[in-house]
Amino acid sequence: MASNTKIVLRKKPNKFGEYPLAIRISKNRRTSYIYLGHYVDAKYWDAKKRQVKRSHPNSAHLNNFLEIKLAETGKVILRLQAENKDISASQIKEEIESVLNKKDFFQVAQEHLDELENNNRLSQHSSDKARINHLKKYSRSATLPFKEISERFLKGFITYLKSERKVSERSVVNNLVVIRTIYNRGIKMGLVDRKLYPFGHDKIAIKFPETEKVGLNASEIKKIENLASLSEDQKHARDVWLFSFYLAGIRASDVLQLKWSDIYDGRLHYTMKKNSKIVSLLIPDKAKKIIDSHQRTNGGNNDFIFPYLKYVNSKDEKVLWKKTKLAIRKINYEMSTIADKAEINKKITMHIARHSFGNIAGDNIPVQLLQQLYRHSSITTTMMYQSNFMNKKTDDALQSVVNF
Incomplete structure (x- = not known):
């Protein structure tokens, strides 16, 4: 005899007078029930349609839930039938419960x-x-x-x-x-x-596509440094961008969350947000001029250096993250206006500061030193990153062949 399943409202109410929803499994005149963990008032149940009435404030969600659970139950029964398993209603219930209770x-x-x-x-x-x-x-x-x-x-x-x-x-x-x-x-x-498992070289292979990393050159950096007639917002954005560039492309969130207490003995000491690495870098003269142009407020050493997070509670991680994200968006916008003023035909964002450092460094600095400046864990990562900007040898080789 074929198995039969239906959504039903059971007869025993809870202490709130609501009745439990369940899946009824019938086979060979034997019945079992799987309780679904939801209760409704009897007035909201449509026994003929076997669904929650629209008058219930959460009817759409509940009916969708019931439909899904009934479909999952049907799949289990079809599988058992395909396997020619002649089992009782209670055994079907056990199979179905193992599926329904399993996290998706x-x-x-x-x-x-x-x-x-x-x-x-x-x-x-x-x-x-x-x-x-x-x-x-x-x-x-x-x-x-x-x-x-x-x-x-x-x-x-x-x-x-x-x-x-x-x-x-x-x-x-x-x-x-x-x-x-x-x-x-x-x-x-x-x-x-x-x-x-659907992933793997002979299934769904995950391979990151190559992306072109474009950085500014030295003359373009000088254009930004020497720009005059900037608004206050543009000056603040330029300060943050250049500070990042001067210190080998510190990530935007790390720059914005720097405090005066992170600077002592002529060095910058901070912990990277991405991987919790502790970093100590000498502050170049150009970066020091930027710091000196900013004033401490009532927060003293615990105050942020740059103005974007001045009144944010640094202990509130969620608010700090949201404000930092908004600040980066604002800086990126201001840097786009600065690019227009400087007549630079490249997209300038905070991340481009890091690319620009790599572009100017090229193959002039030993990769071991660049690894330390970039704060990479692996020298392979540094080599792969810097390969985007190391073109001099290949350029010279090309010229040596075609210039005859």
């Missing part, structure tokens, strides 16, 4: 996001949350079983990102990296079999 991809993704937030990794939390939301919009479901994330599913997601979201190749890869991270977490938790 989005639940594990939320644990990943919660972990990032609790560890104050707010920048990664923001970007990963956006990428997970892309996947939710593509899947059009509040739940996503791990086993549904197949090669075919991911290829469809990639097409969606390119055609609907209009994202770059690099952004596509970043989205896939987040999915891979959460999928690996699911494997470790025993939620999905490794044999279903």
Whole structure:
């Protein structure tokens, strides 16, 4: 006899007078129930349609939830039938409960996001949350079983990102990296079999595309240094940008969050936000002039050097992150206006300060020293980064061949 499943409202109310929603499984005149953890008042239940009435304030969400759970139940029964397993209603219930109670991809993704937030990794939390939301919009479901994330599913997601979201190749890869991270977490938790893993060289391969790193040259830097008739906002933006450049491209968030207490003995001492590395750098004369042009306020040594975060509580990590993000956006805008004034036909953002240092350094500084200046953990990273700007030898070689 075939199995039969239905959504029902059980008869025993809780202390609030609400009745539990359940899936009823019937086979061979035997019945079992799987309780779904949701309760509704009897007046909101449509027994004929077996759904929550529209008059319920949360009807859409509940009915979507019920539809998903009923569909998952149906998949389990179909699988059991395909395997020719003639089992009882109670055994079917056990199989279904093992599926329904197992965390899906989005639940594990939320644990990943919660972990990032609790560890104050707010920048990664923001970007990963956006990428997970892309996947939710593509899947059009509040739940996503791990086993549904197949090669075919991911290829469809990639097409969606390119055609609907209009994202770059690099952004596509970043989205896939987040999915891979959460999928690996699911494997470790025993939620999905490794044999279903959709990533790898013979499956969905994740390869970061090459990107061109464009930096300013020395004459362009001088143009920015010598610009006159700048507004106060432009001067502040230029100060932050040049300070970053003068110190080998310190990341924007680190520059903005520098305090007067980070400067002593003619050096800058700070901890990198990205990896918690402790850094000590000699402050060049040009950078010192920028610092000297800024005044301490009532905060004294604990005050931020640059004005963008002057009145932000540095102990409030979330507010500090949000204000820093807004400040970087403002600086990037002001630097674009400065580029126009200086007649520089290159996009200038805070990150370009780092590229500019690399471009001017070229192959004139030993890579071991550049590794220390860039604060890279691996010299390979430095070599790969600096290869974008080391063109002199190849240029000379080209000229030596064609100049005859």
